[in-house]
Each structure stands twice: as C-alpha cells, then as structure tokens.
Amino acid sequence: MAKISLSKLRHSYFDNPKSPEDYALKEIDLEWSDGGAYALLGPSGCGKSTLLNIISGLLTPSEGSVLFDQQDVTALTPDKRNIAQVFQFPVIYDTMTVFDNLAFPLRNRHVDEATVRKRVTEIAAMLEIEDMLRLRASGLSPDNKQKLSMGRGLVRDDVNVVMFDEPLTVIDPHLKWKLRSKLKELHQQLKLTMIYVTHDQTEALTFADKVIVMNDGEVVQIGTPVDLFNRPTHTFVGHFIGSPGMNILPCEMRGKQACFQDMPVKLEGPINAEIKGTAEIGIRPEFVSLGKKGIPAKVRTVADVGRHIVVHAEVKDVTVAAIIAEDVPSVGDDVHLVFESAQTRLYRDGWLATELPKSGTRAGKRTGTATRKAAAK
C-alpha cells in the first residue's frame, strides 16, 4: 500500500504534440492518500481512462512522473507496480475454474498454496460467489463474470491500488446497485486504496470519499461529494453533477452588482476582483424557489420526477430550472423566482469567482444534510 503522487503529468497519443489540444491529459498534479476511496468522474473522452492506464503502467506518459511512496515507478511495467485493475468488460480466463481464476494473480507471484486457498475463499465469500468456485468460469452469467473480474482485482492484499474502469457498464440496473454497495463495503473491510472511474455521477458520489472531476484532459475539481454539490469550482462541475444540473445564467456586471436579465442578484459573498472574463451566475435548482416577489418568469414545463417536482420557467429567453416540493404551478403561470443568496455564485470564464463571506457561518454547513441527500440520489 502506498501514497500515489502524480507530478506534472502530461500525455498525448500523438508523436509530436504541438498545441494543447493534442494532449489527452494536460498537466496533472495529484495525490492519492493511502487507503482512500476515490472516484474519477467525467464525460466520455475526458482522459480518465488514460489517467488510469498511466497509473497502472499500461501507458507511459509523454511527460511527468508517477510516484508510489516517493519511488518513481513511471518506467515500471504493470506487473512490477503491484497494482490491480478491473476493466469495463469482464475479463475471465475461460479455460479455468472460478477458483483458478481467482488464484491466478497469486499463483503467478508464487504465493504458497495454503495462502492462495485462504485468500480465494475469503474473497469469494465477500463477493458471494463461493458456491461457484468449482465451476468453469466460461459458464457464468455476465454479472458473475464481472464479480469474478473484481475478485481477481481484490484477491491480493498487498497491492498499492485497485483501479476500476467503469466496471458496472455491463451489469443490469438492479444488480448495479448491489455491486456498488458491495464495493463500498469491501473498501471498508480491505482498507485498500481504490480508484473508481466512471461517467455516472451516482456511482462516483456513492462510492467515493473524494471525487476528482475531469473534463477535457484537466482536473476541474477535487472534493467530497458535498463539496462538489455545494460549491462547484467550475460551471462544468455544476452542470455535470446534479439532476438537473446547476443553472448557469448569463450575467451582466453593473459595478459590483451582478444582474440577471436586468434584475439585481445577491451573491454569496464578495467577488474576486482579479478574475476577468465573461460572467455567469450559477445556482442549483434545489435553491431556486417560487415566491411572491423576485424575478418574474413564465412556467414552461412541470415534471414530476418522483420525489420532487422540476419546474422550468423562462425569464425572457433564458430557462431556469427549479426544484420544488409544494404549491406546484401550472404551465403558463406567471411566477417569481427567488434565488437563495448563500447558494448563488458568480463564475468568470467558467471558474468560480465569488468568495465565501469572511465572517458568519459557512453556507455549505447549514444545508449540508439536505445537499448530501440530494447529492447521493
């Protein structure tokens, strides 16, 4: 087990990258502490699998280095790095039994047979496949095959890190939920560092203690699920996480006052004056309510998504989403939108530009429980 540090990592699939667009990964500095549960979250093609393959050693980065506990492993092959990786599609050795499949990584490292038996039985019990140990692996159902792949990843207890590359893609929805909680449970039992790559925010937020959001080859934000939900440092995070995502509204600055469609909007705190660029207001639909006074708007759609109601209302030509629980308006109604000022942020060129007020309670704490629930959904 080890702390993993990535230092000045850049990677390009081209031989002679010229512009920054040629890089699949743009300058990444990251630290993963020992025993943590991390999720790498981002849309397809954002570079998360590239990053994973660099950590596992399947890819050599164009620039920068990978350190396991201060030791530079950039040039080492995957088997020398002592890591485990579970792939998107189940990889099983058809010719072997389930038991031999699980024992394979251990036997390749010449672990004695008694320990092999013990570890395999333990892992099989954890994954609830102990009654299949004698079966040929090729005959298993897809979800059991994927469990077996995960088992091979978890069977060694001395690995530096276990990495999961979208492992639940092929699993049926009802089993997905089960396997996800199983993984979380395994993390607590085994105390291994785990990195979980996914494009599914629900998977990332439920699995990880810390989520790393990537977009376009860059790390946009690192934080706990609550951080990501409450104070996205980039409009991408705000939009990507949450359902529906954060409202990103055009904003006009009049001196120090932010205005949305000519209406002044109160922000969470002072604006960082150094940042220049296009200004946008960000507010989550959870913190937009309908009131007697506020920004006049016309309701366009009302959708009952089960536990709450999503209202889309138009302010002139801009649509704002709001999540409400009661007093449901009808389509075509004139309403007034109220933004909770402690949850209203300003973004400049996509990046967060408001600071928390110096004194007073932190806004995030007050609504912490509510948002954690919302984030976990």
Add this chain to the structure above:
Amino acid sequence: MKKQNQKAWFFVLPVLLLVAFNALIPMMTVVNYSVQETFGNNLFFWQGLDWFENILRSERFHAALGRQFLFTGLILLIEVPLGVIVALSMPRKGFWVSICLVTMALPMLIPWNVVGAMWNIFTLPDIGLVGYFMNHVVGIDYNMTQDPFAAWVTVIVMDVWHWTSLVVLLSYAGLVSIPEAYYQAAKIDGASNWAVFRHIQLPKMKSVLTIAILLRFMDSFNIYTEPFVLTGGGPGNSTTLLSIDLVKIALGQFDLGPAAAMSLIYFAITLLVSWLFYTLMTKDNTN
C-alpha cells in the same frame, strides 16, 4: 395439434434442387456403379457388396490409406503449430499488417497444378534451384524421382508452403478479435507469455483453429493434383495417395465398380473423421 405454416419449404426448394443436381444425383450414379460389374457396351451385372468387400480386404487399399493418413497427419502436425506461431509473430497493427497478409495469401492464390509443376522444376536435381543446391552445394544426394524419402519430404514441404497460410490467416483472425483488455488484465495479473498463450490466445483461437484443422484435414485427405503433378505417385507407389490410387483404378484400369466402391469408402472415412473431430471440439460449448 396446431396447424403450422409449411410455406417455408418453398424457400428451401431452389437450394435442394441445386444440391440434388451437383451432388446427390452424381453421387447416386457412383452408388449405382459400386454394386455392379460392367464389361463395356453399357452392360451391367448385379454384384451386391462384393466390391466393398474386395476393397476393404485389398492390400493395395490398405497401403494407400496408410500413406494417406501418414501424409495428412504429418502436414497437420507441421502446418497447425507453424501457422499459429507465424500468426502470433505477425504485427497486429501498423504499416506491415497488410503486407504480411497479402504475402501470406499469395501461395493460396496459385492454382494447384501450377504449384505441382513449380515444385517439380524447383527440385530437379540438375537444373532446379533446390535440387542443384542440395546435390552440388550441400552435397546430399537428393533426387525425388528415385528416392521415396526425398519424394515424401518434397511433397510435404510443398503442401506446407502452399497451405500453412490458411492456418495463419484463420489464427490471425482469431488473435486480432481478442480485446486489448485481456492482455492488459494478464499483464496486471503477472501472467507469463506462456500463460497468456495458454489461457487467453489459445482458447480464443479455438473455434477458428477447429475450422482450420477441419479444412486442412479434408483438403489434404482428398489431395490429388499437386502430388500427381510433382511425383505422379512415385517413385514406385511410395507417394500414391488415396485419390491418386482411385484415379488409377477408375481411369487407368477402368474398373468402375471397385473405383465406385472405393470412392464411397473414401468419402465415408473423410466424413466420419471430420464429424468426430468437430463433435469433440465443440462438445464443451453446448453444456
């Protein structure tokens, strides 16, 4: 009982007719010959199963069958492992892929009698490249028209040259269909090259290899043109394989009855071995 729609049979009818004319009816004439004796003038006499008995008891048939199995066994033993090794060492991507594939396919594009003629000239002791080299440079007495061993070696090398490509191409197709994740997982699991071959590549190649072996078995078991052009079955009878012997009986001696019986036995053996092999290889997939 539920009434079923029987119209589908009409769709099968054209194929049935085609197969009837190009296979079933010609084969029935062979069956017809195999139970009769003729002395020309289109006069036939009922002979029952005598020809079958004669053939099955004939020393000549046993010898030809033995040579046939030896030939097929040897070329399978050489071509299958060699084909797999070549396929494994071929590049999977990049510039060289198409060049390798075309080079591999070339021998298979040459007509069989041309292959026989090519190798015949190639191995002539005084003017052929190999023949001259063996006799005058290496100093080994090599003359496949006189020495049965040299004849066998030449026939086998020729077949290996002509048909290993088939095994290569099929194995290669199997190899490239293996997802990259399998190799990555094996690397991470610390698998040796041998383990990767044994547990990933070989199982994934199993179905294409089954087809490759089956095709090579049937083709080599029925081989006629190349050894006929190369050695004419000689020296003596040493390279007279089953089909060459059959043609000698049918067209040389004009013994239509025994030749027909031999054809049917020959066909039955090919069918039986192919069926046994295929059933054994695909047995695991069903349960």
